[in-house]
Amino acid sequence: MNLSRRHFLAAGTALAGSLALPAWAQNATASNGADLPPLSGRLPENPLVLTPRDRAGKQGGTWNHALVGGGSLSMLFRYQSYEPTVRFTPDWSGVTPNVAEKFEVNDDSTVYTFTLRKGMKWSDGHPYTTEDVQFWYEDIFSSTDLTTTGQTFWFAGGKPAELEVVDAQVFKVKFAEPNGFLPSSSPGPIRTRSRARRNIISNSSTSNIIRMRTSSPRIVAMIAGSHYSSVNAACRKTMFTFRTPNVRR
Amino acid sequence: MFTIAPGEDTERAVAVRNPYYWKVDTEGTQLPISTASTTRWSAIPRCFF
Numbered sequence: 317m318n319l320s321r322r323h324f325l326a327a328g329t330a331l332a333g334s335l336a337l338p339a340w341a342q343n344a345t346a347s348n349g350a351d352l353p354p355l356s357g358r359l360p361e362n363p364l365v366l367t368p369r370d371r372a373g374k375q376g377g378t379w380n381h382a383l384v385g386g387g388s389l390s391m392l393f394r395y396q397s398y399e400p401t402v403r404f405t406p407d408w409s410g411v412t413p414n415v416a417e418k419f420e421v422n423d424d425s426t427v428y429t430f431t432l433r434k435g436m437k438w439s440d441g442h443p444y445t446t447e448d449v450q451f452w453y454e455d456i457f458s459s460t461d462l463t464t465t466g467q468t469f470w471f472a473g474g475k476p477a478e479l480e481v482v483d484a485q486v487f488k489v490k491f492a493e494p495n496g497f498l499p500s501s502s503p504g505p506i507r508t509r510s511r512a513r514r515n516i517i518s519n520s521s522t523s524n525i526i527r528m529r530t531s532s533p534r535i536v537a538m539i540a541g542s543h544y545s546s547v548n549a550a551c552r553k554t555m556f557t558f559r560t561p562n563v564r565r
Numbered sequence: 566m567f568t569i570a571p572g573e574d575t576e577r578a579v580a581v582r583n584p585y586y587w588k589v590d591t592e593g594t595q596l597p598i599s600t601a602s603t604t605r606w607s608a609i610p611r612c613f614f
Contacts, residue, residue, distance in 0.1 A: 352584050355595055364588045372592040375582075381604040392571060392604050396580055415587075439566045439583040 353441070360433035362417055401430060415444075417485075425494040426472075432485045445484040453479040469498050577605045 352358065383391060403414040413419070419430045436444045457470065470477045473493035480488040489498065569579040580602045588596040 358585045359589065359595070360587050366588055366590050366596065368590050368592075372590050372594060373598040375594060375598055375600065377599050379599040379602040381602065383604055383606040392578065395604075396567075396602070433587060436587050437585040439585050441585060 358437065358441075360417075360436035362433055364414065364433075425496050425498075426491045428489040428498055429482075430487055430489070432487075434485050443484075446481045446487045447484070449487050450479065450481050469495070471495075577603055579603050 381391070381395065400414055401416040402411045402419060404410075405412050415432065415436070416430045417433045419428060421428045432444065432446065432449075438444050457476070470489070472491035472495035475492040477495075477498075478490040480490060482488060491498075566583050567573075567578060567580045569577060571578045582597055582600050584595075586596055590596060
């Protein structure tokens, strides 16, 4: 479901009379007490609208988890940072835009065009744009220090993809040969991989966006595909804080 | 947004709502719903992911 910010706000205005707290008054202050812009200034122009499975919720409360360590720590990652550019649908039947507003691919799967959401911001209010993608491509993906093997889904014909930044929201990923794996690059079930082999490219997930801070300066990483490899590479070097648009300090 | 990130504490990680999260529900409520998320673990991982 797509709903522009204008329509979203119009709907919110209609609701305001019946609600004690208008939607955009939520989160009036940050967790550290700092003033925040109104919600309209915090959302992208085209926010992702989720339809509640059961009923709409009210903000508040704490979600408590318990993990037993080891492998189950991946659940922390899944709960807090599964925010790929496009993501699997809850029933695994396809992919749906997530961070990206949309994406397209040409007929032979050599050029993918992603469009980010205009006005989307990191959790500190800094704009999230293709500049962040370019940073990942140049300083993470292309760095042999951080990414030891490269992101295999970003390779085709033995060559790494080329990144072309079109503007602040649009970027293209270009391959030397057809690559149906790019959209399936998020770690997923084998079934999904087999779908990709059949080149049903419209139904899988692509890159993940992670912002890491080692110490200073900040490292912004859009980690595509099996992001674990890059994260692990960084993890071997130093303890780090990972952050995505929804989990950033 | 983590206020206690994985690795900063031996027992838990704490995250709070990102006020800039780009998702809302059909009622116009910005997500996530929960104000905070805490995760406790019983073993100290050598590496996180």
